[in-house]
Amino acid sequence: MSTIAETTSRGQTRRRVRIDGWRWGGRVFLVFMLLYTALPMVWMLLTSIKSGFAAMQLPPQWWPDQPTLASYQKLLDPQNSVGQDFLRFFWNSLIVSTATTILSVIVAVPAAYAFSRFTFPGRNFLFFAVLLRNMFPAVIFLVPLFVLMRAIGLVNTHGSLILTYLTFGLPLAIWLLKGFYDNIPVQLEQAARIDGATRLQAFILIVMPLSAPGIIATAIYSFIGAWNEYIYAYTFLSKNEQLTLPVGIQRFFSENTTDFPGLMAASFMMSVPVVVLFLVLQRYFVRALTEGAVKH
Amino acid sequence: MTIVSGKAEARRTLQSAGFGVFRKVWEHRADYAYVLPAIAVMLVVIAYPIYYTIELSFFNTPPGLQLRDKTFVGFNNYTAILTSQVFWQVTLNTLIWTFVSTLFSFVLGFAAALALHRDFIGRGVLRAILIIPWVISAVAASYIWKWIYHSDFGIIGAVMVELGLADRPPNFIDSVGTVLPSLIVVNIWREFPFAMIMMMAGLQTVPDQLLRAAKVDGANAWQRFWHVTFPHLRNVSTVTILLLAVANFNSFIIPWIMTGGGPSNASHIWITHIYELAFGRQRWGVASAYSVLLFLILMTLGYFYVRALSGNERKDRSA
Numbered sequence: 001m002s003t004i005a006e007t008t009s010r011g012q013t014r015r016r017v018r019i020d021g022w023r024w025g026g027r028v029f030l031v032f033m034l035l036y037t038a039l040p041m042v043w044m045l046l047t048s049i050k051s052g053f054a055a056m057q058l059p060p061q062w063w064p065d066q067p068t069l070a071s072y073q074k075l076l077d078p079q080n081s082v083g084q085d086f087l088r089f090f091w092n093s094l095i096v097s098t099a100t101t102i103l104s105v106i107v108a109v110p111a112a113y114a115f116s117r118f119t120f121p122g123r124n125f126l127f128f129a130v131l132l133r134n135m136f137p138a139v140i141f142l143v144p145l146f147v148l149m150r151a152i153g154l155v156n157t158h159g160s161l162i163l164t165y166l167t168f169g170l171p172l173a174i175w176l177l178k179g180f181y182d183n184i185p186v187q188l189e190q191a192a193r194i195d196g197a198t199r200l201q202a203f204i205l206i207v208m209p210l211s212a213p214g215i216i217a218t219a220i221y222s223f224i225g226a227w228n229e230y231i232y233a234y235t236f237l238s239k240n241e242q243l244t245l246p247v248g249i250q251r252f253f254s255e256n257t258t259d260f261p262g263l264m265a266a267s268f269m270m271s272v273p274v275v276v277l278f279l280v281l282q283r284y285f286v287r288a289l290t291e292g293a294v295k296h
Numbered sequence: 297m298t299i300v301s302g303k304a305e306a307r308r309t310l311q312s313a314g315f316g317v318f319r320k321v322w323e324h325r326a327d328y329a330y331v332l333p334a335i336a337v338m339l340v341v342i343a344y345p346i347y348y349t350i351e352l353s354f355f356n357t358p359p360g361l362q363l364r365d366k367t368f369v370g371f372n373n374y375t376a377i378l379t380s381q382v383f384w385q386v387t388l389n390t391l392i393w394t395f396v397s398t399l400f401s402f403v404l405g406f407a408a409a410l411a412l413h414r415d416f417i418g419r420g421v422l423r424a425i426l427i428i429p430w431v432i433s434a435v436a437a438s439y440i441w442k443w444i445y446h447s448d449f450g451i452i453g454a455v456m457v458e459l460g461l462a463d464r465p466p467n468f469i470d471s472v473g474t475v476l477p478s479l480i481v482v483n484i485w486r487e488f489p490f491a492m493i494m495m496m497a498g499l500q501t502v503p504d505q506l507l508r509a510a511k512v513d514g515a516n517a518w519q520r521f522w523h524v525t526f527p528h529l530r531n532v533s534t535v536t537i538l539l540l541a542v543a544n545f546n547s548f549i550i551p552w553i554m555t556g557g558g559p560s561n562a563s564h565i566w567i568t569h570i571y572e573l574a575f576g577r578q579r580w581g582v583a584s585a586y587s588v589l590l591f592l593i594l595m596t597l598g599y600f601y602v603r604a605l606s607g608n609e610r611k612d613r614s615a
Contacts, residue, residue: 022517026411030422033408036485037426043451044440058465060454107333114330121320135598137546139567140587143352143574144345147361167337174334199326228433230549235575246435250553253439260443267436278431279424286493 048072048264055260071265082252086266088241089248094273096158096244097226100165104173104222105215107166112177113203117186138168138231146235160236161244165229169222176221180214181207217284224274245270346591352584359578373585382561382569389476390545390565397483397544402537404484405491410521412492413499423496430489438553441482445469445554469555472562479563482550487543491536498532499525534604542597566590 047055049067077083114120145164146155154160184207192202208215230246237243243251249270253263278285353373355366377383412423429437444451445468453465468478502525510520548567551557557564557572564572566586574583 023414026414029407030411033404033426034422037429040440040444040485041428043444047443056449058449058454059458060449060451107337110330111334114327118324118327118330120324120327121317135542135546135594135601136591137548137567139546139548139570139574140349140591141342141345142571143361143580143584143587144348147348147363148340148344163337167342170334170337224431228435230433230435231571246433249439250435260446260449263439264443267433267439270436271432274431274433275428278427282424282427286497 044264044268048261048268050261052259052261056258071261072269074262075265075269082262085240085248085252086269089243089245090269092158092242092248093227093245096161096165097223099158099162100169100226101219101222103162103166104169105219108170108173108177108218109208109211109215111170112174113181113207115174116178116181142231142235145232149236155236156239156242158242161226161229161233164232164236165222165226169225173218173222176218177211177214180211184210213284213287216281217287220277220281220285223277227274349584349587349591352580353588355581357580359580361578361580369581373581374589376582377585377589382564385561386564386566386569389561389563392476393480393483393547393565394541394544396480397487397547398537398540400480400484401487401540401544402491402533405488405493405536406495406533408488408492409495409499412496426492427489429486430493434486434549435553437482437486438550441485442469442554445478469563470559472559475555475559475563479551479554482554483544483547486550487540490543491540494532494536494539495529498529501532502528531604535601538597538601538604542594542601545594545597 046064048071049069050061050064051066051068051070054061054064054066074080074082075086078087141164149155149160154163188206188210189202192206193199197205228246229244230250233244233247234250237247240248240251249263249266253259253266256262352366354368354370356369356373357363357366408426412419412426445453447453447465447467447470450465450468452468453462456462457465466474469475506524507520510524515523546567547565548571551563551565551568552571555563557568561569567590570583570586570590573579573586
């Protein structure tokens with residue numbers, strides 16, 4: 001008896017010491033990661049509220065002496081040419097991303113459902129073909145797609161971007177959604193079928209509402225992907241009034257290379273929509289990755 | 297009786313050998329309707345370009361991309377690549393870039409996931425902040441870091457001068473020796489949250505009972521991690537590492553925006569090099585040949601990816 005009590009109590013003290021060591025290690029590590037992640041973003045914000053002169057000093061003003069919102073005013077003022085361009089790029093990005101998102105959901109939902117529920121010949125092959133697409137870089141597709149878009153008259157239109165974004169967003173959308181459908185019990189649909197619903201009705205009335213979180217996650221993913229996309233937009237669009245934000249900003253600041261407060265303000269504004277969207281809906285997003293990636 | 301059943305069996309084998317496939321396809325014809333839109337889009341925008349790239353890689357195409365004037369050159373484009381000096385430099389850069397980025401993104405992401413696994417005050421906020429770099433545009437990230445590395449007014453250089461580590465701010469991205477490591481730091485900044493999310497998801501699947509049982513048996517924290525947690529995460533880890541490797545191999549925006557591959561090719565990786573060959577110098581044939589080589593490499597990686605994924609599935613089914 002006494003020996004057992006002794007060993008357990010000794011084991012406990014030893015364990016407590018060890019765990020504290022790991023836990024403190026974890027905390028220190030998290031602080032390090034927080035600094036690594038957040039400091040660049042903090043510096044972006046601090047620079048964006050400096051004047052051009054204040055930003056270019058050595059030693060730097062760690063905290064702006066005279067904070068100013070001039071850069072933001074310039075970007076958001078429709079009267080001045082910089083603001084006009086910026087707002088137009090913003091609007092273009094919004095249109096392209098929204099259209100891509102809606103189309104992705106429309107195409108991915110039935111496909112993911114089929115991959116999850118039906119067994120038809122070639123199912124696995126098709127599914128992996130869809131996943132494999134994810135592996136190839138945009139550059140491989142650039143030249144032929146450029147020729148294709150030129151042939152069907154889509155170069156310099158937002159349609160060319162929407163079509164290409166749709167395809168590179170689809171594999172992940174299908175993958176994420178399939179994870180969701182896999183976790184919805186088939187019995188629910190079977191019950192609906194017994195009650196007289198057709199397969200399509202069971203899908204629309206039973207499965208769709210249950211998979212709403214998955215659809216939201218898919219939509220966020222498509223939106224963020226389209227919003228941040230650069231290479232295709234850089235290659236397919238050449239007219240200034242059609243550029244999306246990433247390309248527009250790059251083109252703009254290759255002409256004004258020293259306006260770092262303006263550049264930081266523009267980077268910040270470009271990040272706001274996706275970060276807000278992500279923060280508001282992140283629990284769906286993380287859950288979708290969990291279901292899709294881990295449980296598969 | 298036996299003859300009849302034997303006939304039926306023969307018919308069945310015949311069917312499964314030849315016509316069975318078609319019958320099965322026909323029986324499931326309605327199922328394909330669900331997949332058709334996805335497949336149609338993919339065929340136009342994926343299968344056609346792949347065929348096209350392979351074709352172009354055997355031709356010389358004039359700079360204006362006038363396809364009628366292209367001339368067949370056989371494997372010349374391929375030999376031109378393999379004998380050029382830039383190729384080996386760019387390949388070495390790509391290997392360093394992919395390997396170091398993947399390794400650090402995974403290790404940092406995994407460690408962050410482990411540290412965030414236990415509940416504490418502010419965990420949700422911290423997690424959200426750590427994920428933000430992955431969400432924002434790579435173009436924005438590139439400009440932020442370009443400003444941080446700025447050779448005259450960059451904050452890192454300024455801190456080094458203040459601390460007496462350097463006389464004047466170092467030229468991080470304008471000198472051959474430091475440019476690649478500097479860009480890799482940016483890439484890891486953007487990629488580690490992905491590994492973190494994946495591993496956080498994976499950690500949730502490790503059964504608590506097993507950990508508690510190991511604890512009762514006297515396993516210390518490290519032993520519990522190594523013998524219980526880690527084996528459970530092997531599949532997620534494989535998939536995460538492969539996805540990271542592919543994403544890093546395919547990086548374009550960070551090197552392109554920050555340095556454009558310079559100085560003197562020190563930060564060119566395959567993708568930026570291909571882009572420059574195609575759209576910068578209009579050498580369509582060589583760029584296409586590069587793409588085909590890239591394609592072959594990725595197919596090999598893809599094979600392992602699919603194997604890792606189907607390994608997951610098989611395990612799930614048997615469990």
